[in-house]
Amino acid sequence: MTSNKLHKGLLAALITAASITFSAQFAANAYAADVVVASYGGAFQDAQTKAYFEPYTKATGTKVTGTTGTGYAKVKAMVESGNITWDVVSAESSAFANETKDGLLQPINYSVVKADGIPAEFRKEYGVGYISFGQVLAWSKDKFPNGITPAQFFDPKVKGRRVLTSDPYFTIENALLADGVKAANLYPLDVDRALKVIDRIKDQLIGFKGGSDTQALIQQGEVDMAFGPNGRINDAIKAGANWAYSWEDSVSDIEWWVVTKGAPHAEEAMKFINFAVQPEQQAELTRQIPYGPTNVDALKLLDPAVAKSLPSYPENAALGVVLNSQWWHDNLQTVKPRWDSFIIQ
Incomplete structure (x- = not known):
């Protein structure tokens, strides 16, 4: 009887140890x-x-x-x-x-x-x-119930808190298109002209932000108009922001x-x-x-x-342009230092 109990006890201990070992191995290898x-x-x-x-x-x-x-x-x-x-x-x-x-x-x-x-x-x-994805112009419907145009975004007489993206690509295109450059003549980009266009409204800029920060500023009511990724803008609207956006002069990539x-x-x-x-x-x-x-x-x-x-979507695409990645491939190293210096001034 004593021997049988000892045998059962040893067997139970072995099973428990094996179970612990298996569980540890499973936890360590939970993912293939x-x-x-x-x-x-x-x-x-x-x-x-x-x-x-x-x-x-x-x-x-x-x-x-x-x-x-x-x-x-x-x-x-x-x-x-x-x-x-x-x-x-x-x-x-x-x-x-x-x-x-x-x-x-x-x-x-x-x-x-x-x-x-x-x-x-x-x-x-x-x-x-x-x-x-596209970078689009968006605005607060409370501030601008009739909407705004890209030209108005860069017009200092149209007062409002603005935000632009932190990278030069898209934003330089947006500025030039808003200033009257035709899509067919957009590249090579006239960087000097674009910086002058942006400089007009620089004192009304909240800053140059990434897509996530732009969305947050919209949802928090801290800006009145923005150029930003259409998905981020749309998500801000779904989250309750009373905003709208347009595909006019948009830049897709x-x-x-x-x-x-x-x-x-x-x-x-x-x-x-x-x-x-x-x-x-x-x-x-x-x-x-x-x-x-x-x-x-x-x-x-x-x-x-x-x-x-x-x-x-064809009707949306017809209102904007496609980013010329080859131009940026050839020129980013030249433009980026100028851009970084410009946005921190």
Whole structure:
């Protein structure tokens, strides 16, 4: 009897130990793999989390860690130092062009990334274009019940608290278009003229802000008019801001998925991008934040009313221009120091 009890006690102890060991191993290996995705934070990254990050983890068991601060300078610093912590990066076209030029990216593996529904011009060796977005003019309907025009935004006689974006691209185009430059004559950009246009209303500027900060200023009632990303503006309106916006003289661009050269989880990065460029996921991102999908099959999955709010909708596109990323690729290093000096004066 005593021997039997001892045997049972030992067996129970072994089972408990095995259970503890298994639980510890399970906790340590709760995810099959990991991938780090760098983006912009705010409403846009919230939308990415709902459309891409969480569904991908659920579908594959891979942990997606979203981080912020994406930009050419940070990618360059990582690759040059060898301290690479980002796998996938969401890159604006000018950043993408410079990252490609400087050899900071690794080629997209199109045997893994199935992007047939995306037009060929958005399937590059080092990146896949996944959304179209526009920078638009927006205004408070309480302050301007009849709306404003781009020319009025840069007219110092039209009083109001303004905000412009912190990067030179888009904003220089907006200023020149508002000053009467025709779309066909926009490039090469007349930077001197653009800075003079912006300088007219500089004393009425709250500042030069990123998309997330612009949205916050709108929702907090701290500005009266803004140039900013259409998705951020739309989210501010959905959150209760009594604002409107126009596609007149808008500037649209493409956002790219890229993989950092030397990424620690490069194989998983390609799998994530493949998931993110499929029609269902692109359509879901648009439902979360109104940027246009590049996958033509995604457009078929959207409510027609939603489609009319996108920069790629034909009537909207006809009112604006497409950012010339090649010009910025060739000139950013010259323009950026002048711009940085100008906005802090």
